Amino acid sequence: MTEPETTAWSWGYTGYDPSAERLREALCTLGNGYFATRGAAPEATDDGLHYPGTYAAGCYNRLSSTVHGEQTRTVENEDMVNLPNWLPLRFRGQEGEPGSGGPDTAWFSPDADRLLDHRQTLDLSCGTLDRDTRYEDARGRRIRVRQTRFLHMADPHLAVLRTVLQAENWSGAFEVESGLDGEITNSGVPRYRDLAGRHLTGVTTGTAAPDTVWLRCRTSESAVRIAFAARTTADPRPAADRLEPGTAQAHRTLYLPARPGRPVTVDKTVALHTSRDPAIAGPLDAALDRAGAAPGFEELLESHRTAWRELWERAELDVPGEAGQILRLHLFHVLQTLSPHTAELDVGVPARGLHGEAYRGHVFWDELFVLPYLNLHFPEVSRALLDYRHRRLPRACQSAREAGRDGAMFPWQSGSDGREETQELHLNPRSGRWLPDHSRLQHHVGSAVAYNVLRYCEATGDTEYLHTKGVETLVQISRFWASSAVYDPRPGRFRIRGVVGPDEYHEGYPGAESPGLDDNAYTNVTAAWVLARTLDVVRALPEPRRRELFEATGTEEDEPERWEEVSRALHIPFHDGVISQFEGYGRLAELDWEGLRRRHGDIRRLDRILEAEGDTVNRYRASKQADVLMLGYLFPPAELAALFRRLGHTLDDTVWRRTVDYYLNRTSHGSTLSGLVHGWVLARARRAEAWKFCREALESDVADLQGGTTEEGIHLGAMAGTLDLVQRGLTGMEPRTGELMLDPAPLPELSEYGFSVRYHGHWGVRMQLTRGRLRIDVPESDEPPIRLVLPDRAVTVEPGESCVLETPEH
Structure with missing residues (x-):
């Protein structure tokens, strides 16, 4: 695979490598917080080598699929929808005058024609993707293509594509077809392809003379109406052209003179609106109005550059060398996914950005790694992301009631309305088997939500938010933890049973009939912290507000006493002088790590390897990613030690370092977050080894260290986390x-x-x-x-x- 060519403010690739196209498309995605488009070539289609994709933040749809495993089952999945493709622009040559005869060559394509030169460059300073390509067709005719595209950062509903064509050694005409394509499915993740993926319905197209085509459709179940309008102009003026609406596609076809040394320029300005947008009468009218009123390319580019310049001023980061280049790329993608425009939307933090369809565009706990950075640069975006959770607080309370608990039980995977979106089955690509998925038991996501509320308020001083929406969220999460904790007289402690921790490998005890683990240390410690901090906030409220809060949340007057008790007496298991990942972890078998590495090489996804061999990772002391060590990521040493003292334990430097060493030797790093957390923790515990993990976190996406996952969408939590490593960690x-x-x-x-x-x-x-x-x-x-x-x-x-x-x- 060709290595990227980078400068301080650019990320580029020279040469065409079909095997690397999908990775490049993900890393060259452009976005503005409202929507994003992968870096696929405008002439590319979903053909196995390329995957064009456009995603609007928060636009989801739900479909049912039949899964054939040990038994046939119907499963339901909600996906972030791949919208109609606005990019299509293709070209070919013809002899004679423009429009005088039919084309005598096929459409130019990097996969069909001889590529003489190819370079693609992402300009990070102003959010443009530039392409410079030279083709030679079967008849020896050469053409140079230069393209610039951007998704406007000042007007988030606009996208622009400029194409400059130049014949090098022949004369005749260019036929250029610019259009919109509604024949689109969600098919960007191979392991999902056996599941339903056709989310768009009711596709219709039309024209708006003299230069615009439009397309409208809706999502099949969520009924989000979507409209694109594409205005295509050319310089010099086309000798002939036609507008062609179709069933699911619409085009404007231009015939332009081709002469050596005389370039022709084609500008495509596209507007996107959905029925989720405020202050519009309807998506189609809004898209047509916006596309029609948009100024020319140069003016749009200038205002776009100005908006990016202002973003970089607020997110200033100056790190020398290769690390600085990668960090700037990470920051670029964070800003494209969660820009100030995001503050106007009802959306969460999509774990894979707006860059692909992995994880179905769902919202996990990744905001835990993203908001600490945003808090100190774009607090209005952080507050909007917290509002996403607060709006779904009633649904989380309903989930808790259905589980027999009080308060709010936030879902491990969230989408449109806050219900649990975690799939019940997942496919192991190594074995081809569909397996039960118990990751919905990761209730620690509630503590992550509470952590983000508190850290946001500390960073911004936003007491108004803390005393209103913030404390409402904190109280309901605390009520959930207090009702989840059951007193066990044998250790004289409260215990939380039947959960899954951040490790994710361990979903149950070996041979157990039901899933879940008891007393996951990370879950219990963070629950204790949330309970204690909620008490602090509630006690600081004026009495009238506290009374109003308790009435609104259904909190009884004596519940804070329960929070106090549980926060001091949750069971934290230990074994062999270290913190146990969960009760019973120390009784599991040790794994033959070296033997597995000899047989398989890369063992990051240890769970899949063992399952394919008829074994289960539940039997072993092996972690996918940091679990206990996440505590060292969330809390500074003094705060963590104080938290353990509150729980009746001494966590001195010796115990912590011993714990770090123990899990460092038993972690496969099957998540991009693992290197980040280990680098953060080791910077203080074992400095000499920290850089190895920091570098892995930096390279996880740009080098696709997880082996084919980045092409399905970047890992937003890891990218933002590396920025925060520099900002807060070090x-x-x-x-x-x-x-x-x-x-x-x-x-x-x-x-x-x-x-x-x-x-x-x-x-x-x-x-x-x-x-x-x-x-x-x-x-x-x-x-x-x-x-x-x-x-x-x-x-x-x-x-x-x-x-x-x-x-x-x-």
Whole structure:
């Protein structure tokens, strides 16, 4: 596979490699927070080598499928819908004058014609994808094609494609066909292809003279109406053209002169609207109006560049070298998925971005890795993402009631309305078997939601949100945990049974008839933290607001006493002097790691390997990703130690390091999040080994380390997490109400870098880390000074002032 060619602000590929096209298409996706389009060539179709895909944030549809496993079953899945393809633009040559005769060659294609040169470049500074290609057809005629596309970052309903064609050694005419394609299915993930994927229905097309075609349709079950309008113009003016509406496709065909050295330019401006949009009479009228009123290419490009420049100013990141190039690409994709436009939408954090169909576009716990970054740059986006959860709080409460619990039980996978979207069966591609999927037992997602509420409020000082929607969410999650905890008199502790932890490999005990594990340490510790922090918030409320809150949430007056009790007495299992991943983990068998590596090479997906061999990972002390060690990712050392003290345990440096070593040797890293968490934790526990995992987190998508997964959609949590590793992990920065905590732990490989953050009312607080020094510049404002708290001292910095701190290089 061709390696990418990069500069500080570009990501490109030279040469055409069909086997790598789908990966490149994912990494070259363009978006603006409202919708995104994969980086497929405009002439490409879903042919196994390419996969054009366009996805609007929050646009889902539900279909039923028949699965033939040990028994035939009907399953229901909700997917983020692959929308009609707005890209199609193809071209071919003909002899004679434009429009004088039929074409004498097939449409040009990189898979059919001789490719003389090919380069594709993603310009990160302004969100454009550029392509420069030279073809030679069977008759020896050469053509150069230069294309630029962008999804407008100022007007999120617009997309633009400019194509410049130039004949090199022949004369005649170009026939150019620009259109919209509604004959689209969700078929971008091979293991889903046996399931229903035709989400669009009622496709109709039409024309709006003199230069526009349109297409409208709706989703089959959710009834979201979708409309595209495409305006195509050319310079010089076409000698002939025609508008061609069809059943599921619509085109404008242009005939343009082809002369050596005389380029012709074709501009395609597309507008997208759906019935989810506010302030429109209907999607089709809105799309036609927007496409018709849109200015020309140059003006649109200028306003698009301005919008991107403003984004980069708010998300300033200056890291030297290759790591900095990858981090900037990660930030680019985070901003394309969750831009300020997202703050206007009812959407969550799609785990695979808007870049493909893996995980069906569902919302998991990945916001746990995304919001800490956004909180310090785009807090309005963070708040909107929290609102997505709050709007679905009633559905989470209904799920809890159906499970016999109080409060709110958030789903492991969420989509349109907040019901549990986790599939009941999943396919193991290695064995071809459909297996029960128990990952819906990952109730720790509720703690992730609560964590994000609290950390957002600490980073922004948004007490209004904390005391309204925030505390409502916290209370319902606390009620769920308190009702889930059952007192066991033998250890004299509360226990939470029948769950699955972040590890995901272990879904039950060996030979057990029912799924679930008891006392997953991560689940119990985070539940205790949520209960304790909720108590703090509730007790700080004015009495009238507290009374109103309890009435609205159905909370009894004595429930906080239960929260206090449970938060101090949840059972945390230990074995061999380390924290147990769950009760009984230490009694599982050890795995022959080296033997498996000799037989299989890459064993990241250990669960699939063992199942294909007739075994189960449930029998072994083996983890897919960080589970217990996630605690070291979420909580600074002092806070984690205090949390364990509250639970009646001593977690000193020796116990923690022993725990880190134990799980480091028993983790297969079958998730892109694993390297991130291990790098974060090891930066403080075993610094010499940290960079190996940090680098794996950086390269997980750009090098497709999981083996074919990135082409189905980037891993948004891992990308945002690497940004936060630089921002908070290595600086030890923890925004708290009234103070900014700092405890730098720089790595030799990342010892000099700078970034800006937004803290409470301060915009653009600049931090620059160099070897042994941390400089903080606070811009002038009317805001109060910032109190910086380090392990050995505290410093106050006034607006308009700077501070240089000497930091240990341990």
